Amino acid sequence: xxxxxxxxxxNDLEMDKHDFDKMPFxxxxxxxxxxxxxxxxxxxxxxxxxxxxxTREDRPNIFRDNGLFxxxxxxxxxAIIKGEGYIDIPKIVTDPxxxxxILDFSLxxxxxxxxxxxxxxxxxxxxxxxxxxxxxxxxxxxxGRKYTPKFDFIVGSHKISVNSVQTEVDAGYEGTDSVVLVxxxxxxxxxxxxxxxxxxxxxxxxxxxxxVSPIFFDKKGKIYSLWQFEFSELxxxxxIKLVKSKRYTxx
Numbered sequence: 001x002x003x004x005x006x007x008x009x010x011n012d013l014e015m016d017k018h019d020f021d022k023m024p025f026x027x028x029x030x031x032x033x034x035x036x037x038x039x040x041x042x043x044x045x046x047x048x049x050x051x052x053x054x055t056r057e058d059r060p061n062i063f064r065d066n067g068l069f070x071x072x073x074x075x076x077x078x079a080i081i082k083g084e085g086y087i088d089i090p091k092i093v094t095d096p097x098x099x100x101x102i103l104d105f106s107l108x109x110x111x112x113x114x115x116x117x118x119x120x121x122x123x124x125x126x127x128x129x130x131x132x133x134x135x136x137x138x139x140x141x142x143x144g145r146k147y148t149p150k151f152d153f154i155v156g157s158h159k160i161s162v163n164s165v166q167t168e169v170d171a172g173y174e175g176t177d178s179v180v181l182v183x184x185x186x187x188x189x190x191x192x193x194x195x196x197x198x199x200x201x202x203x204x205x206x207x208x209x210x211x212v213s214p215i216f217f218d219k220k221g222k223i224y225s226l227w228q229f230e231f232s233e234l235x236x237x238x239x240i241k242l243v244k245s246k247r248y249t250x251x
Contacts, residue, residue, distance in 0.1 A: 142172025
């Protein structure tokens with residue numbers, strides 16, 4: 001994906017001469033725009049599109065061949081890093097749990113459309129989120145885009161510094177003792193870039209002493225699936241691990 005654009009960027013900036021084992025390669029939006037200015041389509045030259053690599057398969061061939069992934073570190077600045085930037089979303093093999101909705105009426109409006117947000121909202125309204133997290137106190141408190149505070153972390157042997165990078169959570173819930181951040185998908189994916197879980201986690205953990213739990217959510221057919229992750233080390237991007245996963249049907 002975007003192979004021609006990234007091959008030109010790679011060659012123009014002589015990245016083949018860079019030692020990625022020693023340090024990440026810093027690249028700016030302006031450098032990307034300059035390298036791709038002669039391409040015709042938006043997808044071949046739009047920085048946002050070129051740097052959106054949410055799954056391993058979204059990476060251009062030159063990244064895959066060299067074991068690279070990209071992270072935003074500041075507004076208009078990115079780090080290209082050698083290492084594993086993604087985590088597998090394992091298939092849930094247990095039978096779906098039949099969940100009795102707490103609602104005593106039908107939500108007609110939730111049946112219109114097929115968006116990630118509406119499926120997540122219906123799961124919350126039916127109390128699946130609370131059941132999965134075993135926390136009846138959770139209420140919706142976070143939604144939309146915000147900017148991270150400054151923080152440092154490590155990926156493998158590399159230290160990365162991030163400042164004021166835009167993040168977005170599909171929904172965040174706060175309870176008596178915890179905060180739950182949800183990344184929702186409405187497509188068949190079996191891996192995701194850790195950044196989508198880690199950056200919001202670091203952002204909100206800086207604002208509360210409560211435990212912050214990143215959740216991955218999807219809906220296929222009538223099945224609602226949830227995976228809870230945690231980072232065993234606050235400052236270690238690669239310390240992510242799966243805590244539990246379940247899938248539900250709503251009665």
